[in-house]
Amino acid sequence: MTCLPSHMDKRLGLVIDLDTCVGCQACVTACKEWNTGGHMAPLTDTDPYGGHVDGVWFNRVHSYEHTTEMGGRTVNFPRSCLHCETPACVTVCPTGASYKRASDGIVLIDESKCIGCKLCSWACPYGAREFDTDVGVMKKCTLCVDRIYNDNLAEGDRVPACVAACPTSARHFGDLGDPASAVSQLVAERGGVDLMPEMGYRPTNKYLPPRAHTQRAASVPAKALEPVKAEGGFLGWVDRMLSN
Amino acid sequence: MHPAFSVVFFTTATGAGYGLLALLGVLGATGFIAPGFWLGLAGMALSLGLISAGLLSSTGHLGRPERAWRAFSQWRSSWLSREGVASVATFIPAGLFGLGWVVFGRLDGWVAAAGLLAAVGAIVTVCMTGMIYASLKPIAQWHSPYTLPGYLIFSGMSGIVLLNALLAGFGLGTNRLLAASILLTLLGWGWKLATWRHNDQLEIPTTANTATGLAGGTVRSLEWPHTEENYLLKEMGFRIARKHSAKLRLITQVLAFGLPILLLIAGFALPWPLEAVAAALAAISQFAGMLVERWLFFAEAKHTVTLYYGR
Ligand code: SF4
Ligand code: SF4
Numbered sequence: 272m273t274c275l276p277s278h279m280d281k282r283l284g285l286v287i288d289l290d291t292c293v294g295c296q297a298c299v300t301a302c303k304e305w306n307t308g309g310h311m312a313p314l315t316d317t318d319p320y321g322g323h324v325d326g327v328w329f330n331r332v333h334s335y336e337h338t339t340e341m342g343g344r345t346v347n348f349p350r351s352c353l354h355c356e357t358p359a360c361v362t363v364c365p366t367g368a369s370y371k372r373a374s375d376g377i378v379l380i381d382e383s384k385c386i387g388c389k390l391c392s393w394a395c396p397y398g399a400r401e402f403d404t405d406v407g408v409m410k411k412c413t414l415c416v417d418r419i420y421n422d423n424l425a426e427g428d429r430v431p432a433c434v435a436a437c438p439t440s441a442r443h444f445g446d447l448g449d450p451a452s453a454v455s456q457l458v459a460e461r462g463g464v465d466l467m468p469e470m471g472y473r474p475t476n477k478y479l480p481p482r483a484h485t486q487r488a489a490s491v492p493a494k495a496l497e498p499v500k501a502e503g504g505f506l507g508w509v510d511r512m513l514s515n
Numbered sequence: 516m517h518p519a520f521s522v523v524f525f526t527t528a529t530g531a532g533y534g535l536l537a538l539l540g541v542l543g544a545t546g547f548i549a550p551g552f553w554l555g556l557a558g559m560a561l562s563l564g565l566i567s568a569g570l571l572s573s574t575g576h577l578g579r580p581e582r583a584w585r586a587f588s589q590w591r592s593s594w595l596s597r598e599g600v601a602s603v604a605t606f607i608p609a610g611l612f613g614l615g616w617v618v619f620g621r622l623d624g625w626v627a628a629a630g631l632l633a634a635v636g637a638i639v640t641v642c643m644t645g646m647i648y649a650s651l652k653p654i655a656q657w658h659s660p661y662t663l664p665g666y667l668i669f670s671g672m673s674g675i676v677l678l679n680a681l682l683a684g685f686g687l688g689t690n691r692l693l694a695a696s697i698l699l700t701l702l703g704w705g706w707k708l709a710t711w712r713h714n715d716q717l718e719i720p721t722t723a724n725t726a727t728g729l730a731g732g733t734v735r736s737l738e739w740p741h742t743e744e745n746y747l748l749k750e751m752g753f754r755i756a757r758k759h760s761a762k763l764r765l766i767t768q769v770l771a772f773g774l775p776i777l778l779l780i781a782g783f784a785l786p787w788p789l790e791a792v793a794a795a796l797a798a799i800s801q802f803a804g805m806l807v808e809r810w811l812f813f814a815e816a817k818h819t820v821t822l823y824y825g826r
Contacts, residue, residue, distance in 0.1 A: 273589045289728070299740070324743050331740035333823055335723075339732030348727055350740075350823060359652065365586035365596035384585055387578020389750065390595055393516070396653035396721070398747045398820030407578030464728040467819065469720045470652055478728040 273364045275357060276373035282448030283375045283414060284354050284475035285434070286457055290482045292441040294334055294347030301436030302330040302351075302412075310413045311382065315405040327401045329412040330433055341484045349442070351433075352399035352412035353466065353474030354378050359394040368409075376448070376475055377414045385409055396470045419444075447475050516654065517753040518813035525573035526644060527673075527805045529602070530666065532565030533637035534674020535681075536609055540634035542678075543616065544627035554685050555616035561681065563609060570602060594650055598643035605636030641670045653819040655719045657812075661710040672703040673805060676775060676798045679782075683794035686787050697779045700801070704772035707808065711764065714815065726822040736825030751818035752826055755811075763811050771804025 306329055307314040316326035330351040337346050354376055361369045361378060368384035369391050371377070380391075385408040392400040392409060400411045415431035418424060428435060434442045445454035454477075457463070463477035539558050542548045574580040587603070589596040608629040615626030622630070645666030648657040679696045682688050723734040744752070755763075778797035782790045 273592045325745055333736065333740055334738040335727060335729070336735045336737050337729045337732060338735070345737065346727070346729060362592040363595060363650070365589050365593045365599060366582070367585070367589050384582070385579065386582045386585060388576070388586070388595065390647070392750065393651055393818070394653065396819040398751070398823060401746045402578065402750070466728050467721050467725050469725060480728060480730070
């Protein structure tokens with residue numbers, strides 16, 4: 272059913288910290304590695320070693336230069352499905368392949384129903400859906416449904432692969448429908464934002480903007496180093512010779 | 516947006532086919548067209564042929580065409596599904612109308628009713644097609660009040676110019692039909708000019724700032740996540756140079772509107788069969804022009820995902 276659920280028990284999603292993301296692409300590779308054997312497997316690559324490398328990825332990290340009157344800075348920006356609350360990618364789907372779950376708000380594709388009309392990818396403003404030319408169906412981030420509910424994994428590992436991989440903890444996973452959850456509090460504390468709010472898709476995932484610039488230099492607690500002195504003896508002679 | 520030929524041909528052919536079907540249905544049912552075997556056969560073959568060719572071409576765009584039947588299921592939410600349902604449903608009254616006209620040689624009673632129903636189905640189907648595009652918020656040039664009326668006007672325009680060619684071919688052309696064809700073509704021309712004007716002045720609220728959530732200043736793409744064009748860029752990052760689009764707009768105007776109008780005007784003065792030749796050339800030129808128009812409709816449409824790539 273491509274009508275949207277009127278009520279969701281949970282709103283699972285990601286909070287991505289643009290302040291601490293270093294653009295290392297670890298989440299990208301971890302996502303690809305897990306998901307090419309996961310729910311939407313395979314994530315096909317075409318011509319992987321040739322001149323026209325292409326393939327399906329659920330998560331892509333861009334780099335931007337953000338320039339304001341305070342100066343410029345590099346911002347690394349991971350982009351993946353935001354599991355929107357009112358996503359047209361689901362309602363436009365003619366077959367019922369795309370759906371949004373009432374239990375946790377995750378937006379998924381039933382590959383066996385997808386006819387590959389690509390309309391859902393046109394309807395997503397964020398470019399979160401990628402067509403698999405090999406299988407002829409649409410693919411997208413599953414929020415690692417096959418990890419987060421997976422009893423075979425240790426409890427601490429039941430998070431999306433991208434979150435588990437991030438070396439700077441720039442990615443957080445949780446229930447954004449619960450104002451008391453750690454992710455909701457993080458969003459409130461850091462002023463998390465929606466991407467393209469004017470589109471009205473009401474994304475679940477939130478982005479934490481980079482922290483404000485500071486004018487203060489970093490304070491270093493160690494004492495300043497002594498100047499190097501070489502007055503007498505052999506070293507002094509070498510120093511004088513070389514200084515001439 | 517990438518102008519895939521299957522979709523460009525699909526919308527152009529079905530638009531013309533449904534326009535012709537609606538006119539045949541209404542004019543047949545109201546007695547403006549007299550029943551005749553060859554006219555009925557040619558008219559139904561042309562309209563249903565264009566519609567079927569278009570629908571077949573659209574399945575060429577699918578990754579898994581063998582599952583196309585599933586597309587009839589989500590009419591509650593999806594304009595594409597509604598289009599599928601409406602197009603198939605329209606075949607029922609259209610088939611009965613054709614049967615009555617061609618086999619039974621009559622255009623009254625139940626045949627007239629079927630003709631009117633086919634006309635309603637045709638108009639509804641064209642509306643559904645228009646709404647598929649008009650409902651897509653990420654593409655500002657389509658999510659516009661010009662899109663749906665455009666689809667209806669162009670369908671009516673191509674339909675009446677085809678009908679004129681058809682009737683002229685049978686020596687049944689009338690000055691009234693010629694005048695109506697010219698008026699609708701002028702309306703189409705005006706609508707296209709207004710649409711281009713509107714699109715050229717569009718102020719789109721979505722920017723690289725809102726796309727990344729980085730407020731204020733400028734956001735410049737430093738590095739893409741990948742070195743080669745991916746699906747997103749191939750499908751939605753299609754760009755057309757300004758000078759090319761200006762040329763193609765000119766070609767559209769000449770082929771779809773200007774030349775057909777001249778040929779239709781000539782039809783007032785020319786004797787049969789030259790009149791029929793002019794009418795047929797007008798229809799062919801317009802169809803070719805509408806293919807260019809539809810190609811541009813895609814090529815000039817900009818999807819918000821391009822903002823992430825600094826395009
Ligand atoms: S980000 Fe795109 S694909 Fe994901 S739910 Fe929103 S509209 Fe759909
Ligand atoms: S490509 Fe598949 S999932 Fe997307 S709208 Fe078409 S049928 Fe639905």
